[in-house]
Amino acid sequence: EQQVDAQSAVVATTINARDVTEIGVNGRYFQQLAEILPGSTAATGTAYSLNGALNGIPAANYTVTMDGANNTNIGGTVYSVQVDPSLDAIEEVRVQTNSYLPELGGRQGPQMNITIKSGTNQFHGDVFEYVRNSLTDARNFFSTTAPTLHYNDWGGVIGGPIKVPNSFHMKDKLFFFVSQERKTVHQQ
Numbered sequence: 001e002q003q004v005d006a007q008s009a010v011v012a013t014t015i016n017a018r019d020v021t022e023i024g025v026n027g028r029y030f031q032q033l034a035e036i037l038p039g040s041t042a043a044t045g046t047a048y049s050l051n052g053a054l055n056g057i058p059a060a061n062y063t064v065t066m067d068g069a070n071n072t073n074i075g076g077t078v079y080s081v082q083v084d085p086s087l088d089a090i091e092e093v094r095v096q097t098n099s100y101l102p103e104l105g106g107r108q109g110p111q112m113n114i115t116i117k118s119g120t121n122q123f124h125g126d127v128f129e130y131v132r133n134s135l136t137d138a139r140n141f142f143s144t145t146a147p148t149l150h151y152n153d154w155g156g157v158i159g160g161p162i163k164v165p166n167s168f169h170m171k172d173k174l175f176f177f178v179s180q181e182r183k184t185v186h187q188q
């Protein structure tokens with residue numbers, strides 16, 4: 001959602017938790033969310049790499065933070081992140097493409113900040129499994145058979161309060177949030 005901020009010249013796009021989980025991204029890697037932003041070019045290579053560009057700046061110059069901490073591998077010209085959270089664990093993705101504040105630092109390219117969900121006073125969570133295989137995939141027009149593919153992506157998230165017996169002062173102050181995701185791919 002684009003919002004006009006009359007207090008600064010920052011150009012940013014925010015993708016909320018609902019959109020993060022409902023936007024179809026092949027492989028379910030958060031880096032691919034940048035491909036839906038205005039000014040982006042299509043990525044090439046594997047499903048989990050971001051090799052395209054945003055506003056003409058290559059992905060190798062992106063800075064990715066998670067809850068304010070740097071999540072970009074330092075050095076080299078290949079874009080990669082240190083922690084790759086599950087899409088179901090992401091509360092918000094905010095991408096600033098130019099005129100960002102100096103405290104963001106990092107590289108000269110776009111700034112992608114990921115905010116992770118947290119526990120609340122109510123238990124909440126979900127489980128999921130995404131399956132792709134040769135039985136459901138179409139074959140290439142020029143091929144007589146579909147390539148062998150078995151792709152399973154499963155996991156879940158859960159969060160809620162931590163109850164400390166006989167401790168009134170800890171009520172509504174101690175929470176947990178856990179996320180687990182596993183991907184298995186077999187292809188030829």
